[in-house]
Amino acid sequence: MPAYPRAELEEMVARWLAANRDAERAGDWIRSLGAMYTEDAEYGWNMGPDQEFLARGRQQIMEWALGFHMEGFEQWRYPYDHVVIDDAQGEVIGFWRQVSPARRPDGSHYEVAGLGGSWFRYGGDYQWSWQRDFFDLGNVKALFMELAANGQLDAPVRRKIARLAKGQAMPGVHPLHPAPGLLAKLKGYYAMARIVLSGG
Template sequence: MPNFSRDEMEEMMRRWTAANQKSEREGNWRQLADCFSEDCVYGWETPNGKYEFIGRESIRETCVGAAMDPYKGWTYPYDKIVIDESRGEAFATWWQTPPGAPSREDGSPMKVIGASWFKYGGNYQWCEQMDMYDYGAITNLIKECFDKGIIKELPLMSTDQVTK
């Protein structure tokens, strides 16, 4: 069983969240792939099945590439982070937030919570990541943003779940 130091795991998460913030600012998520090992496994599930990609360059093309391209201007600020250095794992929650962080008429923020589980592989790289979220809530948020004119197009990966 891996046994990484707390300091190393905290530094990895600091690097990850900094890279995430940079990606938000620049609208380029592909650079996040540099935080993964060459043989990393990254996945998530939707009502249509499980998506899993293996390898840094595959992840760069898909998970942090084509899958994120439609979400330019969206932010994913991390909220809670739990680190288990004895297992080399981290779990974090984040908020999927539309461009401009809009609020609803009742004043509540337009955002949906999600979570990620990470397996650390050493050398400041993740060797596994699994994202978890309420797909229905996200598609409803996307439709709400489209209906209010916050976004002008429905993201490609959501058009089969969200109708105009």
């Protein structure tokens, strides 16, 4: 990973934060952020113990990460609270929050609890070559359930959750581990049964 001038990385971060604010105002993540990735960039995040999301290349990032997976979040805000720049390695970590436009009875916005952020690798020319998001999936699910119970979860988000629950394919989402074959499953069930029957 090459080093980059500190001033260049600081300018990249300033441009990125401005583009995020533009995206929030416009409700359009693709137009504001798409050009800020290299042609061969990768962008991913974990979706729990069994699944990951990964987009390879700018086109997939725009269509999948900034497009499909951001449907229903056009009015959400993702304010950055702190940014750490490592100019020796050309990397940046930004800590952000996920704030819904919906409000609680006390007037405050629904917000995902826990820690959220992105780890970036700079690719030069004011573009990211790699990005990895991290967030508390349990808190995201809990907030979605609360919003759904109150009738405040947007329809596109409900549809995506339904697809996941049914095991239907979603762009860029893939299993972390290969599905075991029938023999492996049977061996696993047999081993589990032995443990249960023997009392542990």
